[in-house]
Amino acid sequence: MNGRWVGGNLVTLLINGEAFFPRVFECIAAAEREVLLETFILFEDKVGRALQVALLTAARRGVQVDITIDGYGSPDLSPAFILALTQAGVRVHVFDPSPRLWGYRTNLFRRMHRKIVVIDGTRAFVGGINYSADHLADFGPTAKQDYSVEIEGPLVTQIQDYAMTQLLIAQRQPPSLRHRLFGRAPEVPQGNTLPAAGTAEALLVTRDNREHGSDIERHYRIAIRGARQRIIIANAYFFPGYRLLRQLRRAARRGVDVSLILQGEPDMPIVKIAAGLLYHHLLEAGVKIYEYQERPLHGKVALTDDEWSTVGSSNLDPLSLSLNLEANVIIKDRAFNRGLAEHLELLIQKSCKQILLRDVAETGIWVSLRSFFVFHLLRRYPAWFGWLPAHTPRLTPAEKLMTEAGSDHVNEGQVS
Incomplete structure (x- = not known):
């Protein structure tokens, strides 16, 4: 699904973790119904722990939280970190988990590289910033220079529909089961129903290994x-x-x-x-x-x-151009x-x-x-x-990987 141009959006540039993380955490704290989050990297450092606290707090007050994390990008999340989320009701989905072979990661291709957040179907974030401390200047000389955007307006509905559809596709469930997967239908219906928030025309463009490869x-x-x-x-x-x-x-x-x-x-x-x-x-x-x-x-x-x-x-x-699953906003x-x-x-x-x-x-x-x-x-x-080798991507609930692994790391450290 690649959407169409829609007007009436307000798009705000967020530069580096100093701008991105506080804004995302603030919006998660204000969420009333739903948080959808996709990321390539989630590390168990000060940023990852701050995200965990924000998600736990939201889930405990009844917000429906689904996060998708890549099976290659985040090698060292502990079972305790994941268990705290799942016990609070957060649904943690692992994209393309694969066991290690002689200590090496085998899921080298077709990574879920998107970074998307949607809050209550009314606000979205799309960009390149992962949840790790190396996106903050105090990390030192190797801190990364990076960008994301915050979006308000009709495009958010497209982004929300896209993120939810990807969950359904990767779990090999037909869209008709959407309400059963998410517990209740989103309160923001499909279509450009959100009021205008600004003057920007915008478009969500994605890359996958099916219809939208280029x-x-x-x-x-x-x-x-x-x-x-x-x-x-x-x-x-x-x-x-x-x-x-x-x-x-x-x-x-x-x-x-x-x-x-x-x-x-x-x-x-x-x-x-x-x-x-x-x-x-x-x-x-x-x-x-x-x-x-x-x-x-x-x-x-x-x-x-x-x-x-x-x-x-x-x-x-x-x-990015031939293998990974990506998402850009064009403004x-x-x-x-x-x-x-x-x-x-x-x-x-x-x-x-x-x-x-x-x-x-x-x-x-x-x-x-x-x-x-x-x-x-x-x-x-x-x-x-x-x-290069392709296969149907899949999502696996983190709880299942924890049960199968039974070791110090979820799926040999391949929860992402």
Whole structure:
């Protein structure tokens, strides 16, 4: 399900955990009926424990709470942490749990990478921020730079319907059993029934391994192709397919100011190495590349011209474009675009190092080999990456995993 454009939304940018966590916890504390939450990573640190307290408090006063956490992304939740939630009535769903083999995680592909929260069907959050202390500045030099948005208005109904439908699909239950799964039907009916809260047009775009395998990438390419003045993309893991690279090069050559903000202090060295393979190809076409220096960049945001923006969970790399389950919000709103642009331009001015063509200028066989690699291999990606092992994703109740594991960790530490 990828929704349609709807107007009347208020979309607020939340920068880093300092803005995101207090706002989410405040909204959970005010919830009256329902909390739906999906996340890739939930760690049992000060942020995870604060989320647990918020969810427990909500569940104990009668709020219906469903959380979905990925079977790969969160390796060390204790049985006590999960048990406290389930005993309070929180329904904890584990996406694609798999046992370890010789100590290694086997569920490498098809991760549930979305980060979504819906409160009472009237307020939603979508972005890239996980529930872990490394999204706070006091974590130290490796704290992540990241983004989410808070949404009010008609789009929230689409996000709520999407999150509930994914629970039903992954548990292999037909939608007709929705009321039995959730105990009672949501009080906000399907359709654009929420009143206008702002002026933004917005769209929920998702990536799955069924009908919507390339929707997020396609929206990026449409926006890049239509840009006339500027493009700014800040993306943590940048290794897109050839079609997206080609659109960036074409935009720069027709005079669009194209700026990429990429990792300069990566959380994984391979990230910078992979992106570096593309630098010469992009710089020679006039694309500007800036490496963020202050700490690891974890954001997935972009804008074009003075209206189009996107914030979400999707990187521009093989995992996000071809394997992971992702969710982005696309926004058409001048005020939001302006605020995001001012923030990203400040990052460029104060926290980034610009990479120039002379910095990557090389001659000889290396340039020829790299050009061959970029053109002949990437021109078929992401399509060929989708050939990697696929299966029907499933959700497993955390209580079942605890019973089956009977050890110090739920499913060998694979509750997420």
